[in-house]
Amino acid sequence: MKDKNDQVVARLNKLERIREMGLNPYPHKFELCHDSAALLAEKDKLLESEESISFAGRIVRYNRKGKMCFMHLKDQHGRLQVVAAASLVSPEDYEVVKILDIGDWIGVRGSMFTTRKGEYSVKVLGLEMLSKAVRPLPIPKEKIDEQGNRVIFDEFKDVETRYRQRYLDLVLNDDVRDVFYKRSRIVQTIREYLLAQNYLEVETPTLQPVYGGANARPFSTHHNAADMTLYLRVANELYLKRCIVGGLDRVFEFTKNFRNEGMDRTHSPEFSSIEFYEAYADYNDMMVHFENIWEKACVAANGSTKIEYQSQEIDFKAPWPRLTVYEAIKKYADLEVESMNDDEIRAELDKRNVELEGEWMRGRAILELFEVTCEHHLIQPTFIIDFPKESTPLCKEHRENPDLVEQFEPYVNGWEVGNAYSELNDPLRQRELLEEQLERGRGGEDETHPMDENFLHAIECGMPPTGGVGIGIDRMIMLLTNQQTIRDVQLFPLMKPEHSETSAAE
RNA sequence: GGGCCAGUAGCUCAGUGGUAGAGCAACGCCCUUUUAAGGCGUGGGUCGAAGGUUCAAGUCCUUCCUGGCUCACCA
Numbered sequence: 001m002k003d004k005n006d007q008v009v010a011r012l013n014k015l016e017r018i019r020e021m022g023l024n025p026y027p028h029k030f031e032l033c034h035d036s037a038a039l040l041a042e043k044d045k046l047l048e049s050e051e052s053i054s055f056a057g058r059i060v061r062y063n064r065k066g067k068m069c070f071m072h073l074k075d076q077h078g079r080l081q082v083v084a085a086a087s088l089v090s091p092e093d094y095e096v097v098k099i100l101d102i103g104d105w106i107g108v109r110g111s112m113f114t115t116r117k118g119e120y121s122v123k124v125l126g127l128e129m130l131s132k133a134v135r136p137l138p139i140p141k142e143k144i145d146e147q148g149n150r151v152i153f154d155e156f157k158d159v160e161t162r163y164r165q166r167y168l169d170l171v172l173n174d175d176v177r178d179v180f181y182k183r184s185r186i187v188q189t190i191r192e193y194l195l196a197q198n199y200l201e202v203e204t205p206t207l208q209p210v211y212g213g214a215n216a217r218p219f220s221t222h223h224n225a226a227d228m229t230l231y232l233r234v235a236n237e238l239y240l241k242r243c244i245v246g247g248l249d250r251v252f253e254f255t256k257n258f259r260n261e262g263m264d265r266t267h268s269p270e271f272s273s274i275e276f277y278e279a280y281a282d283y284n285d286m287m288v289h290f291e292n293i294w295e296k297a298c299v300a301a302n303g304s305t306k307i308e309y310q311s312q313e314i315d316f317k318a319p320w321p322r323l324t325v326y327e328a329i330k331k332y333a334d335l336e337v338e339s340m341n342d343d344e345i346r347a348e349l350d351k352r353n354v355e356l357e358g359e360w361m362r363g364r365a366i367l368e369l370f371e372v373t374c375e376h377h378l379i380q381p382t383f384i385i386d387f388p389k390e391s392t393p394l395c396k397e398h399r400e401n402p403d404l405v406e407q408f409e410p411y412v413n414g415w416e417v418g419n420a421y422s423e424l425n426d427p428l429r430q431r432e433l434l435e436e437q438l439e440r441g442r443g444g445e446d447e448t449h450p451m452d453e454n455f456l457h458a459i460e461c462g463m464p465p466t467g468g469v470g471i472g473i474d475r476m477i478m479l480l481t482n483q484q485t486i487r488d489v490q491l492f493p494l495m496k497p498e499h500s501e502t503s504a505a506e
Numbered sequence: 507g508g509g510c511c512a513g514u515a516g517c518u519c520a521g522u523g524g525u526a527g528a529g530c531a532a533c534g535c536c537c538u539u540u541u542a543a544g545g546c547g548u549g550g551g552u553c554g555a556a557g558g559u560u561c562a563a564g565u566c567c568u569u570c571c572u573g574g575c576u577c578a579c580c581a
Contacts, residue, residue: 005515005516005532005550006515006516006532006533006549006550007516007531007532007533007550008516009532010532010533011532061541061542063540063541063542063543064537064540065537065538065539065540065543065544066536066537066538067537067538068537068538068539068540069538069540070539070540070541070543072541081540081541083538083539083540085538085539086538087538101532102531115539115540115541116539116540117539117540117541119539119540119541121539135516136516136517136531136532137516137517137531138516138517138518138530138531139516139517139530139531139542140517140518140530140542141530141542142542143541143542151542152518153517153518153529153530153542154517154518154519154529154530154531154542155517155518156517156518157518158513158517158518158573159573159574160513160572160573160574161517161573163573172517214581215580215581216580216581217580259580259581261579261580261581262507262578262579262580263580264576264579264580265575266581267580267581271581409581415581416581419581447580472581475581495572495573496571496572496573497572498554498571498572
């Protein structure tokens with residue numbers, strides 16, 4: 001084993017002693033009748049009846065006072081004290097008690113009682129080693145000082161160590177664990193909402209011969225047997241639309257998407273999203289689903305439609321206000337962008353030091369203007385709707401204004417948290433727009449959509465009117481759990497290998 | 507990619523050119539109602555890596571590695 005130190009050696013010696021006692025330090029199973037939550041829920045009854053119970057967990061506190069030992073066992077719901085007294089267990093069991101370490105997993109049998117200091121505890125009558133830990137667990141301790149402040153000693157907080165050894169982060173930091181419990185509840189809420197709306201959950205390819213569905217640079221990889229280049233999906237949009245063509249009228253999919261771009265507080269190379277598509281619906285219908293989902297998810301995680309994100313109160317109560325891109329620019333920059341000519345728009349961008357790459361396009365310039373002047377104002381949930389037609393090649397023209405498309409992007413806390421359209425289902429128009437993307441790619445833009453003949457073929461076979469939505473799950477979790485970086489809502493965020501790991505792999 | 511900052515014992519940290527330290531954790535002994543339990547004692551270090559300056563480097567210089575914040579890029 002690597003990195004042996006004195007503490008590891010001490011534990012390995014204890015492991016050997018357990019084996020010498022004829023015990024298996026890594027048994028196959030333990031029958032437990034209660035977890036910590038159940039023991040707490042049935043407290044009165046269990047104290048009254050003194051019936052026998054079994055309970056298991058990881059030792060997170062160990063305080064031996066001679067022939068009596070107080071420990072806290074932690075399971076997934078919380079921690080509970082167990083008290084082992086030499087007078088109540090077999091001599092063999094107490095020999096085991098004496099060489100237990102913080103970090104070990106044990107199972108105990110006994111009954112519930114209350115200590116003299118009033119702590120609800122398990123009175124141990126028998127115990128079993130379930131797994132001997134051979135590395136020490138860092139032990140944060142806390143006390144309340146004279147001023148009543150909570151003081152934490154040895155807090156496990158180094159960010160790099162926390163991410164690299166997330167298992168310890170989860171054991172030692174309850175608030176970290178809570179984020180992932182909430183994450184699960186939020187995802188479950190979304191799934192239940194869509195299932196209740198008669199949606200079908202489907203799965204589409206992660207490895208794709210042609211990537212598409214978003215403006216993004218992909219990761220590429222190689223399939224050896226087929227000798228072909230494959231891309232990790234940047235979005236699942238084009239496959240879900242094929243499902244709609246196939247007559248699956250309402251489909252959704254949770255996916256990991258992969259984008260080969262920068263990493264920062266709100267961007268990770270792999271991130272989770274949900275997309276859902278509904279036949280016969282338009283973007284107005286999808287906005288209703290969207291705000292419903294967020295409101296329900298917020299309540300599921302926080303018990304209320306209101307949250308405080310970094311001391312900013314945000315209320316997800318539906319319905320959310322809707323503002324067109326033009327209205328937003330008018331409101332926040334006081335510019336009547338619709339009646340301005342190209343030179344006037346260019347002047348406004350220059351004033352804000354924004355440069356456009358590639359060929360000049362009025363719609364993209366308006367979009368840039370929106371981003372620099374409006375985004376940071378959009379703190380409370382708001383739907384920004386009716387985007388310039390150049391912003392996406394997959395959306396249907398606006399029914400009243402041919403310069404626009406029926407797209408909405410919801411904003412919260414200044415972040416774009418989703419993207420949705422009345423989906424384009426005119427196959428000839430779709431081909432034109434994808435061909436235009438190819439041209440734009442040749443003109444210098446580096447995140448244009450590639451041509452996807454198979455997708456076009458599907459649309460040519462007839463797609464009904466459809467509304468579609470994509471939601472960035474990670475940013476949603478960040479907001480609803482009050483986390484500042486995307487890495488705090490992903491269990492195992494990407495880290496570069498440590499130096500020693502690299503050399504070991506070679 | 508640019509700027510700023512950090513890396514010392516298992517954990518949290520001090521050490522500002524002169525013998526590597528503290529608390530907790532570990533090890534040994536004592537202790538039957540503890541709550542950061544306590545008492546006595548002991549051990550534990552490639553100071554992120556490499557090079558340089560110096561009589562002398564954890565400390566100063568250079569390069570590199572890893573990470574954080576931030577700007578740029580990017581949904």
